Amino acid sequence: MEPFCEACRANFERDPGFFLGSIYFNYGLTALLVAVFYPILLFSGWGSPNALLAGCLAFCLAFPLWFFRYARSLWLGFDLYMDPRGPAPHRGSAGE
Numbered sequence: 337m338e339p340f341c342e343a344c345r346a347n348f349e350r351d352p353g354f355f356l357g358s359i360y361f362n363y364g365l366t367a368l369l370v371a372v373f374y375p376i377l378l379f380s381g382w383g384s385p386n387a388l389l390a391g392c393l394a395f396c397l398a399f400p401l402w403f404f405r406y407a408r409s410l411w412l413g414f415d416l417y418m419d420p421r422g423p424a425p426h427r428g429s430a431g432e
């Protein structure tokens with residue numbers, strides 16, 4: 337991961353544990369998608385309840401693994417939006 341954004345120099349290097357907050361985005365979106373699509377698919381007669389349950393279980397295992405990078409990005413963007421910090425300091429510049 338780059339230490340900062342090339343375009344706006346937003347700092348990507350955060351304290352240990354900072355990105356644990358991305359779990360909120362990852363879990364929240366996973367739960368929201370399953371809560372919305374499971375009843376829709378169930379009542380539309382798309383498949384048997386057991387097949388849908390197995391599909392939802394597979395989705396709940398696979399989707400967060402795929403989405404975790406995007407969840408981290410969303411968490412970082414959320415933090416920068418709620419607590420703007422300005423650009424990262426230049427490394428190797430005079431004064432260090």
Ligand SMILES: [Zn+2]
Pocket residue numbers: 341342343344345346
């Ligand atoms: Zn940027």
